[in-house]
Amino acid sequence: MAKIAVVGCGYVGLGTAAVFADLGNQVIGLDVDATRVERLQAGDCPIFEPGLEEILLRNVQAGRLRFTTEYAEALVEAEFAFICVSTPMGPHGGANMRYVRQAARSIGQHLAPGRRTIVVNKSTMPPGSGDLVGALLGEEISQDARYAVVANPEFLREGTAVQDMLHPDRVVLGATDRTAAEAVATLYQPFNAPIVITNLRTAEMIKYAANAFLATRISFINEIAHICEALGADVRQVSQAIGLDKRIGPHFLNAGIGFGGSCFPKDAQALEYMAAVADCYPQLLRAVLDINRAGRRSFVSKLDRMLGGLDGRVIAVWGLAFKPNTDDLREAPALDIIRELISCGAQVKAYDPAAMPNARELLPGIGFCSDPYEAAAGADAVALITEWNEFKGLDLGRVHSLMRRAVLVDGRNLYDPYEMASLGFTYRGVGVPVVEALEGEPEEVEVQQLVSGD
Numbered sequence: 001m002a003k004i005a006v007v008g009c010g011y012v013g014l015g016t017a018a019v020f021a022d023l024g025n026q027v028i029g030l031d032v033d034a035t036r037v038e039r040l041q042a043g044d045c046p047i048f049e050p051g052l053e054e055i056l057l058r059n060v061q062a063g064r065l066r067f068t069t070e071y072a073e074a075l076v077e078a079e080f081a082f083i084c085v086s087t088p089m090g091p092h093g094g095a096n097m098r099y100v101r102q103a104a105r106s107i108g109q110h111l112a113p114g115r116r117t118i119v120v121n122k123s124t125m126p127p128g129s130g131d132l133v134g135a136l137l138g139e140e141i142s143q144d145a146r147y148a149v150v151a152n153p154e155f156l157r158e159g160t161a162v163q164d165m166l167h168p169d170r171v172v173l174g175a176t177d178r179t180a181a182e183a184v185a186t187l188y189q190p191f192n193a194p195i196v197i198t199n200l201r202t203a204e205m206i207k208y209a210a211n212a213f214l215a216t217r218i219s220f221i222n223e224i225a226h227i228c229e230a231l232g233a234d235v236r237q238v239s240q241a242i243g244l245d246k247r248i249g250p251h252f253l254n255a256g257i258g259f260g261g262s263c264f265p266k267d268a269q270a271l272e273y274m275a276a277v278a279d280c281y282p283q284l285l286r287a288v289l290d291i292n293r294a295g296r297r298s299f300v301s302k303l304d305r306m307l308g309g310l311d312g313r314v315i316a317v318w319g320l321a322f323k324p325n326t327d328d329l330r331e332a333p334a335l336d337i338i339r340e341l342i343s344c345g346a347q348v349k350a351y352d353p354a355a356m357p358n359a360r361e362l363l364p365g366i367g368f369c370s371d372p373y374e375a376a377a378g379a380d381a382v383a384l385i386t387e388w389n390e391f392k393g394l395d396l397g398r399v400h401s402l403m404r405r406a407v408l409v410d411g412r413n414l415y416d417p418y419e420m421a422s423l424g425f426t427y428r429g430v431g432v433p434v435v436e437a438l439e440g441e442p443e444e445v446e447v448q449q450l451v452s453g454d
């Protein structure tokens with residue numbers, strides 16, 4: 001069993017530390033935030049991540065997982081040091097490497113003498129970062145400490161981080177020294193996943209390419225949804241049918257108001273920035289980001305059209321987190337949408353099962369409600385932004401009876417337009433047919449003449 005130090009106890013670091021400890025390794029997590037370390041040491045998970053607290057507690061109690069703020073303590077025995085600090089977006093869209101630099105220097109200063117420590121870059125870092133970390137370590141080491149750098153990008157999704165860590169589709173390891181990559185591979189052997197060994201820059205690029213590709217699929221289907229809406233087609237069936245083609249596959253084809261979160265927007269922009277700096281013209285990435293921004297604007301315009309203006313209207317917002325099963329608001333569409341609604345004079349009453357404590361600071365001037373019914377009461381419209389399971393099982397008849405006007409704009413296509421119409425709602429999804437309330441028949445949409453010669 002290995003001795004592992006994990007630097008940075010956020011989503012990635014904690015997931016990594018907890019799962020490696022659960023496999024029987026001796027793991028020590030390091031964070032510069034003393035309060036966080038204290039909580040972790042008591043087995044109290046500071047982030048909302050299903051399943052993580054349980055595994056954390058189990059391993060802290062078993063003595064396989066500890067936490068510290070001291071590099072000297074974390075590195076004294078470590079054979080592997082994982083760098084899991086954040087790489088936030090810099091002012092021009094590129095990745096800000098400040099925390100990585102600090103971590104690399106501190107690791108370098110405390111590397112144990114007389115043997116080799118493998119430093120593993122797990123945070124998303126631009127191609128070239130492995131060389132940078134290697135150079136910083138080289139500047140800092142003293143005595144006869146030796147090191148190797150391995151790039152091992154993570155592909156964890158928030159909300160399913162533990163499951164993703166336990167069942168990876170693949171493990172990517174980049175290194176200049178193949179024996180170092182092979183040593184890291186042994187840590188992943190229990191997962192039985194394919195292991196791809198590359199050079200450092202290729203491994204780093206794989207992470208950006210994977211996220212950019214998934215973001216592209218989402219913007220692609222959102223563009224198709226927009227066209228569906230204009231031409232009277234149903235994007236849900238289009239997605240389902242194209243997804244049955246094995247060459248396409250079904251994933252990441254849910255149309256909606258677009259992607260948010262800590263990765264897709266940041267990584268797509270960072271790749272665009274790196275490409276532009278390298279004199280490549282990243283036109284597809286630019287379109288992907290443009291389409292994503294437009295999704296938020298067109299959602300507000302839809303509300304505006306349906307209500308005949310937003311000034312003085314009361315809008316119930318269901319869902320704030322960037323996706324379900326997280327309390328994370330980073331790049332959440334709800335933030336832009338709510339700010340726009342407020343600037344147009346609307347009043348906002350919001351409900352989210354997990355993200356309201358985080359939202360209070362970011363969204364002053366809106367009302368927070370204890371459930372979706374309270375949010376809908378007296379509202380002119382419901383704006384559904386995050387597809388929490390809780391919203392699927394609501395008594396929509398009750399919601400209808402509570403609202404001032406039964407208008408529901410569904411940014412995630414959670415409901416069926418025909419059912420909503422039969423309940424008396426004026427309902428709009430994203431790229432789905434418009435069905436008039438009570439009649440249950442598709443509205444006459446002005447379909448562009450597509451057949452030449454008619």
Ligand code: UDX
Binds near residue numbers: 252262263264
């Ligand atoms: C993502 C990657 O999936 C993960 O591999 C990487 O390590 C980090 O970034 P995450 O940001 O946690 O994970 O969320 P994910 O489930 O991928 O969703 C990202 C965004 O895309 C969300 O805003 C989600 O609502 C949106 N999305 C996803 C869609 O709009 N449609 C889809 O079909 C899928």
